[in-house]
Amino acid sequence: NAGVTQTPKFRVLKTGQSMTLLCAQDMNHEYMYWYRQDPGMGLRLIHYSVGEGTTAKGEVPDGYNVSRLKKQNFLLGLESAAPSQTSVYFCASSYSVVWSSYEQYFGPGTRLTVT
Amino acid sequence: KNEVEQSPQNLTAQEGEFITINCSYSVGISALHWLQQHPGGGIVSLFMLSSGKKKHGRLIATINIQEKHSSLHITASHPRDSAVYICAVRGHLEYGNKLVFGAGTILRVKS
Numbered sequence: 001n002a003g004v005t006q007t008p009k010f011r012v013l014k015t016g017q018s019m020t021l022l023c024a025q026d027m028n029h030e031y032m033y034w035y036r037q038d039p040g041m042g043l044r045l046i047h048y049s050v051g052e053g054t055t056a057k058g059e060v061p062d063g064y065n066v067s068r069l070k071k072q073n074f075l076l077g078l079e080s081a082a083p084s085q086t087s088v089y090f091c092a093s094s095y096s097v098v099w100s101s102y103e104q105y106f107g108p109g110t111r112l113t114v115t
Numbered sequence: 116k117n118e119v120e121q122s123p124q125n126l127t128a129q130e131g132e133f134i135t136i137n138c139s140y141s142v143g144i145s146a147l148h149w150l151q152q153h154p155g156g157g158i159v160s161l162f163m164l165s166s167g168k169k170k171h172g173r174l175i176a177t178i179n180i181q182e183k184h185s186s187l188h189i190t191a192s193h194p195r196d197s198a199v200y201i202c203a204v205r206g207h208l209e210y211g212n213k214l215v216f217g218a219g220t221i222l223r224v225k226s
Binding site: 033040041042043044045048058088090092103104105106108109111 | 119148150155156157158159160163201203213214215216217218219
């Protein structure tokens, strides 16, 4: 049981380049989330998904797109990277219905630098 | 003003000391989480609570819903407790399962 995995772990992009971050979970969780973490700030929600085929905007969605074609995978795309998107990105997943099981499980993070 | 405020931002302690990290929030919540992030970056959930107190080993988390305040205590601190401790709250209704995070408290325990 690998939990939540993210690829890649590190990436350096030039301004204007595109890339996709992949998140995978093997816990059969309904909910999945993408966060970014910046120095001095709390984790901020970029996009989230409440189930296969559905996505929704979070707190800071601009410049990112997501897709959830399979229940176990949640992809985060940057179409035209900007230096402001330099950050550490975390994926997380959780059950949806039974609140007492709501714990979010986090991936190891992806450190992205945009030059 | 952030919805979730943690204090202190940075904390240095000697091994063995009793440590308290505080979290205040401004919205009505259905649950509060304490998370730990180690220098390697991984984030793990320590506690999820909506009332009272929970204990796990040397860690104790308390919450006062009326005062909108939670504390995380570490007894007999050890250098391996050095990490960032993050408070997060889950709001009611329209917030769904989304969490709002504090900025974290950086804890360093010296031997």
